[in-house]
Amino acid sequence: MDSGSPGSRNARPAILVAASHSGAGKTTTVAILLRALRDRGLTVQAFKIGPDFIDTAYHTEATGRPAINLDLWMMGPDAVRRSFHHFSADADISVIESMGALFDGADGTEEGSAAHLAKLLGVPVVVVLDVWGMTRTTGAVLTGMRDFDPELTIAGCILNRTGSDRHARMVLDALRPDLRDLVVGAVSHQAGLAVPERHLGLVTVEENPAPRVDRDDAYRSAGRGLDVDRLLAVAGHRTTGSADPTTGPTRDAATSGTVGRSAPARARLAVARDAAFCFYYEENLRLLRAAGFELVPFRPTSDPALPDGTDAVYLGGGYPESFAADLAANTALAGELRRRAVAGTPIYAECGGLMYLAASLTGFDGTRHPMTGVLPLDVVMDPAHLAIRYVEVHTRQDSPLGPAGTTLRGQEFHQSRITGDPALPPLFDVTSSDGTTSVAGYAVGNVVASYIHVHLASHPHVARRLLGAALAARGEQT
The missing domain is CATH 3.40.50.300 (P-loop containing nucleotide triphosphate hydrolases)
Incomplete structure (x- = not known):
């Protein structure tokens, strides 16, 4: 049965x-x-x-x-x-x-x-x-x-x-x-x-x-x-x-279908793992390994550089606002991330990761902290702004996640907002679980960032596409 x-x-x-x-x-x-x-x-x-x-x-x-x-x-x-x-x-x-x-x-x-x-x-x-x-x-x-x-x-x-x-x-x-x-x-x-x-x-x-x-x-x-x-x-x-x-x-x-067995490692994915960045779906990490990534942790709050041999970067969610001073002080890592972004290294960021890629992060106390500046965004913690929703997204352009029209599902849960107009075209057409529509996210070169925590089981091929972007960035075929 x-x-x-x-x-x-x-x-x-x-x-x-x-x-x-x-x-x-x-x-x-x-x-x-x-x-x-x-x-x-x-x-x-x-x-x-x-x-x-x-x-x-x-x-x-x-x-x-x-x-x-x-x-x-x-x-x-x-x-x-x-x-x-x-x-x-x-x-x-x-x-x-x-x-x-x-x-x-x-x-x-x-x-x-x-x-x-x-x-x-x-x-x-x-x-x-x-x-x-x-x-x-x-x-x-x-x-x-x-x-x-x-x-x-x-x-x-x-x-x-x-x-x-x-x-x-x-x-x-x-x-x-x-x-x-x-x-x-x-x-x-x-x-x-x-x-x-x-x-x-x-x-x-x-x-x-x-x-x-x-x-x-x-x-x-x-x-x-x-x-x-x-x-x-x-x-x-x-x-x-x-x-x-x-x-x-x-x-x-x-292990058939969505889950998949781990393939031999073909590229190194640096995964931010410390007290500031600790929100990851284990299924996502598993699918990334299955696609052919070796996952290597690093600590943005303290490590001065990405792990040796990094081919792509995954910045998950967490509480960067609680460690904004530590992140701001780590200027060496911020500089490397900016250079990597210019050089075409795929960088995928969700929620807290988006906040870290911004030019600045202003805490609940009003203190403004410089972040990496990879993206021309300013983020402000706002107790009056609470976003909690399930979403389905459709990409509007080609990106390391796949071709335009790629569909994914995920969720948002944050108490911060982007201020001003970043003058960047949105990456996603968004439909929430209650039918509300909007746009969200950004793709600049091989940098992809949004407030959305994507669950890769909704589209497992995305893990392989991210691997393909990493291999292409270093001049190899998928």
Whole structure:
């Protein structure tokens, strides 16, 4: 039976962790669960529904392997299936964290919701319920969620933010036996589990002031309230080891199509990776490797030069505004990027990367910092300007991303804006998920920059086209 058919069960051990509403504590609960599973000696693969970069970084920290975004709007159902099957192939268990509430999708529909994805992949759901201030009402909420969609399997429940052991017992005693049997653990309210917030979300792993050992200790302490054996059973994990690879798509099968195997490295792609630039879709990095790039990290906040042998540059998103003084002080790297741009080295920049390529970046405090000056733009942080949207883009001209008319999907999430008129023709015709149209992005020579975080699974050939641009820039054929 097709793993995407309603009611079918995915062959690999997996659960999807969702909640009744945003803010119910599912991100913290997932981190606790991932830590508990890893402490069992299991290979754990984490996934996150939606475009979030910060949650996936915390998942990666907890599991020791990159977490993967699954986004139906950006990727489409076939690519979501392929990505899930590929990255879960060698894991003992996979844990998918939802985005928002379980049944909430686009425009009040199921489309793109956690419930939609759970049915697409055939994965059982474990519901996180915030029971702070509740006892018997927990049963009403759980009953409604369990019975709302008969095609969805809700196989477990974790009680979050219990006030005490006595409170947890009161909640359990108030549940009917059939609901009580769904409860697979409780997490008590602990201030030390909270991740600090900042503009545009949680503080990143790279900037979290709490030492990692303290976070691990807090997760382990909270994890004592989880029945890990029951959670493993709910997920379909067999105690003898990982799922039999013959029961589902093999790793070779899963690498066909969008995902692809890594090709021999033909060019070096310098990837900005530090506290200022840490927002990347793992699927994008994988597709770039599969195309033939060797990915080499560098730190724009401190490295005076690009890595030796760099053939192309990838500047992802992040929080350059928090490190604007460090970036401005690194004049040697800024100079090299300007020379590279003139020489035709492909430079691809998303959101924070666009801000770094600008002539200046003015912070929330009004301080203006010089940036690289690769593009004649000035960027200003603006608390009154918040852009959050899914987009589909069509290129208006040839670029390192491919010929004019290339279509990609991605998302925007930023609190800055370009001031004045840069006098550059836009690269993209943009249609947002709500039908709004606009233009965006720039292409100057082999430099491509925009506020849009593109997901390459929406058009995997783009990775190969970027490789072709890098090879052509050094005088080689693709």
